[in-house]
Amino acid sequence: MDAVGATIRVQTADFDIAAESRALGADRTDIGGMASFVGLVRGTASGRPISSMTLEHYPGMTERALGAIGDAATQRFELQGCTVIHRVGILLPGDQIVLVLTAAPHRQAALDGCAFLIDWLKTRAPFWKKERFADGTESWVDAREADDVTAERWGRL
Template sequence: MIRVQREDFDLGAELRALSDGDHGIGGVASFVGLVRDMAAGENIGAMTLEHYPGMTEKMLGRIEAEALERWPLNASLIIHRYGRLEPGDQIVLVATASPHREAALESCHFLIDWLKTKAPFWKLEDTPDGGQWVDARDSDDEAAARWRKQADGS
């Protein structure tokens, strides 16, 4: 399941719903991204996330489909927020459920790494010097590259 939404989400309710009634699930892994109050040594008052409706959901669907091909998952969930968010606010939830913990953990890690590099979101941080667009980070590309190598068998 994929949702791109402005409103916040209830982490506990979302995780319960992911595995509700499926007794074949042996493990649920999740990652919640939060807005920090500091980035690159600068204070952040808020962050505005923008996306392209339709295109964003389509790309998230491709990323989720790849995880479902790579791991034996009973369920997966991606919730990504947009709009103005303040420090401490939840930005993203990625959760996977599988009969086996390793598949749940690895697929969750894969999903968040690929979201950081492939999902079409743009971040504008409010700093004391004004709004600053966030550039892609090399560390995010390096994290995603590890999954490409595994897919290639190298």
């Protein structure tokens, strides 16, 4: 079976990595391996405890950007499929934020495709995080230059 298009979802609800793995591999026997990345809400920012994090996004452009990154990864690493789920809304420390799941005939493509996807997602998908600290103050998270450098190591999309 050939590669299928990337599965992209933006949702407030939590996700189940086991269910998503089963869905990605359903009804096929050609997949040799899957790789996954799950991003979580850290309980502190700059050493200060946070009480929650709010994820805002640009409906429409988000799905387009994630679809483009998914297609680029699928083509470049010859993935057999990939799933990207990103949550939005109010999340608590320990909550899952993002899932990247890749399937390929061999491990290296699955692992590389997964790393490529999360690196590009962090610099190209229109999401913004706002942290609410335990003392009630709020602050938008600054973009990290290091993330741009990490994404650039893959070359252009």
